[in-house]
Amino acid sequence: MRGVKIIGTGSARPNKTLTNDELAKLVDTSDEWITSRTGIKSRYISDGVSTTQLAVEAAKKAIEEAKISVLEIDMIVVGTLTPDLLMPSAACMIQSALGAVNATAFDISAACSGFIYGSKIAINAIRCEDAKTVLVIGAEVLSKIVDWKDRNTCVLFGDGAGAAIYQESEENKILGVYTQSEGNVKALSLNGIPLSNCFLQTTNENDTDFYIKMDGREVYKFAISVAPLCIEKVLEKANMDVSEIDHVILHQANERIMDMAAKKIDIDQSKFFKNLDSYGNTSAASIPIALDEAKSEFKPGEKIVLVGFGGGLTWGSILFEW
Ligand code: UT7
Numbered sequence: 001m002r003g004v005k006i007i008g009t010g011s012a013r014p015n016k017t018l019t020n021d022e023l024a025k026l027v028d029t030s031d032e033w034i035t036s037r038t039g040i041k042s043r044y045i046s047d048g049v050s051t052t053q054l055a056v057e058a059a060k061k062a063i064e065e066a067k068i069s070v071l072e073i074d075m076i077v078v079g080t081l082t083p084d085l086l087m088p089s090a091a092c093m094i095q096s097a098l099g100a101v102n103a104t105a106f107d108i109s110a111a112c113s114g115f116i117y118g119s120k121i122a123i124n125a126i127r128c129e130d131a132k133t134v135l136v137i138g139a140e141v142l143s144k145i146v147d148w149k150d151r152n153t154c155v156l157f158g159d160g161a162g163a164a165i166y167q168e169s170e171e172n173k174i175l176g177v178y179t180q181s182e183g184n185v186k187a188l189s190l191n192g193i194p195l196s197n198c199f200l201q202t203t204n205e206n207d208t209d210f211y212i213k214m215d216g217r218e219v220y221k222f223a224i225s226v227a228p229l230c231i232e233k234v235l236e237k238a239n240m241d242v243s244e245i246d247h248v249i250l251h252q253a254n255e256r257i258m259d260m261a262a263k264k265i266d267i268d269q270s271k272f273f274k275n276l277d278s279y280g281n282t283s284a285a286s287i288p289i290a291l292d293e294a295k296s297e298f299k300p301g302e303k304i305v306l307v308g309f310g311g312g313l314t315w316g317s318i319l320f321e322w
Contacts, residue, residue: 001127001128001172002126002127002128002129002168002169002172003168003169003170003171003172003173003174004122004123004126004127004166004167004168004169004172004173004174005166005167005169005171005172005173005174005320006164006165006166006173006320007065007066007067007068007165007166007167008061008062008063008064008065008066008067008068008164008165009061009062009065009162009163009164009165009288009291009292009295010057010058010059010060010061010062010063010064010065010162010163010292011058011061011160011161011162011163011285011288011289011292011293012054012055012057012058012061012160012161012162013044013054013159013160013161013279013289014044014045014046014047014049014054014159014160015044015047015049016044016045016046016047017042017043017044017045017278018042018043018044018045018158019031019041019042020034020035020040020041020042020155023154023155026148026149026154027148027149027150027151027154027155028151029151029155034155037254037256038155038156038254038255038256038276038280039254039255039256039258039274039276039277040155040156040255040276040277040280040281041277041278042277042278042280043157043158043159043278043279043280044158044159044160044278044279045143045158045159046141046143046144046159049141049159050084050141051080051082051083051084051090051139051140051141051161052083052084052090052093052094052097052139054139054141054159054160054161054285055078055080055090055094055137055139055161055163056094056097056098057161058137058139058161058162058163058288058289058292059094059098059135059137059163060098061163061292062135062163062164062165062292063098063135063165066165066167068133068165068167070098070099070100071100071101071102072102072132072133073098073100073102073103073133073134073135073165074102074103074104074131074132074133074134075103075104075105075121075122075125075130075131075133075134075135076091076094076095076100076103076104076105076106076134076135076137077091077105077106077107077108077118077121077122077134077135077136077137078090078091078094078105078106078107078108078114078118078136078137078138078139079107079108079109079110079113079114079115079117079118079136079137079138079139079284080107080114080137080138080139080140080283080284081109081111081114081140081142081145081190081283081284081311082139082140082141082142082144082145082283083107089105089106089107090107090137090139091105091106091107091137092105092106094137100135103135104131108121110181110284110310110312110314111188111283111284111310111311111312111314112251112253112281112283112284112286112308112309112310112311112314113179113251113284113308113309113310113312113314113315113316114138114283114284114308114310115136115137115138115162115164115284115285115286115287115288115306115308116179116287116306116307116308116316116317116318117179117308117314117316118136118137118138118284119136119164119166119177119306119318120177120179120316120318121134121136122134122136122166123166123174123177123318124177126166126167126168132167132168133165133166133167133168134165134166134167135163135164135165136163136164136165136166136288137161137162137163137288138161138162138163138282138283138284138285138286138287138288138289139160139161139162139284139285140159140160140161140282140283140284140285141159142157142158142159142212142281142282142283143157143158143159145190145192145210145211145212146211146212147211147212150211152214152216153211153212153213153214153216155280156253156254156280156281157212157280157281157282157283158279158280158281158282159282159285160279160282160285160286160289161285161288161289162285162286162287162288162289162290162291162292163288163292164288164291164292173320173321173322174318174319174320175234175237175238175240175303175319175320175321176233176234176235176236176237176238176317176318176319177234177237177316177317177318177319178230178233178234178237178316178317178318179314179315179316179317180226180314180315180316181312181313181314181315182312182313183312183313184312184313186215186218187214187215187218187219187222187311187313188212188213188214188215188219188310188311188312188313189212189213189214189311190210190211190212190213190311191209191210192210220254220256220257222309222313223253223254223257223309224257224260224261224264226309226315227250227257227258227260227261227264227265227307227309227315228261228264228265229315230305230307230308230309230315230316230317231245231248231261231265231267231305231307231317232265233317234305234317234318234319235319237319238319240303240319242265242266242267244303245267245271245303245304245305245319246271246298246299246302246303246304247271247273247294247297247298247302247303247304247305248261248262248267248271248272248273248304248305248307249272249273249287249290249291249294249304249305249306249307250272250307251281251286251287251307251308251309251310252274252275252276252279252280252281252282252286252287252289252290253276253281253286253309253310254276254281255274255276255277258272258274261307273290273293273294273297275289275290275293283310286308287306287307287308291306295322298322299322300322301321301322302321302322303319303320303321303322304319304320304321304322305317305318305319306318306319306320
């Protein structure tokens, strides 16, 4: 089986920021509530920049760092809840903007686990010699699917994009990959488009309801149970002990979830990278943005685990060596 490693990362964010104090002018909330319950202080919000534009900016930085030609990219996988169009896919639009004419490009739907699921596809495609160089992106403009009148959800989310390039390598750096799902519509959902058949003219008042819906407490319970499990599963696959992990990049949803996960699995909290104070939860973009920002702290040979969880429900992890 071929070896695989990450050869470049990049990230992008809109220029506009929205602070907790600014949000408190829109809904009945406060900086104190948001900070103490989530750790979020501010988030980036699109002022017109699209999912494709953010993704292309992140991808260009990753390509530059990897020192490859776009023509070498033979697969583009995009995790997103918020493509600009349902067809063509975000991946095909990004392919066109980059001029990556040799790639097979497609989106996957795995919500906040999108980057982990996409990375699994990339790693397996390279391992079985179906691809040599794969661009994986998580990109979101969640501000267009957030109900800005609902304080339960609107304080949580932000916009951005992150990208990573996986390439074949003589030395394998991917030590473990794990994913799992459990169909559950009640915890976290998004209608997005009318689901009834327009031809039959059925009317359903929910058809106009296209905002993200979340049972926060249920998702919180789910997150604190699967986050430690994700770490255990990849350690098991790599036959490694938890003490050998140097950095954890957990989906940036809530600081309390990170602290609970650290406690449950007995990893020092200082090993958990955090940038959710300035980004909020950017769904599929959260892990690749965090990876891009955390990499300056990594030393060669260190072991890093990426952990995602979200709508679906979906969850998963990747353990790799830097
Ligand atoms: O990427 C997808 C993954 N998503 C997540 O990981 C989210 C997981 N869930 C969470 O992070 C937390 O459940 C939340 C941050 C969403 C909520 O925190 P919580 O401690 O679970 O609060 P709660 O939902 O139990 O609400 C407590 C109170 C309620 O008031 P009452 O019923 O006790 O009077 C809410 O109405 O806080 C109220 N509340 C707010 N108050 C001020 C809810 N949202 C707000 C708000 N500002 N923004």
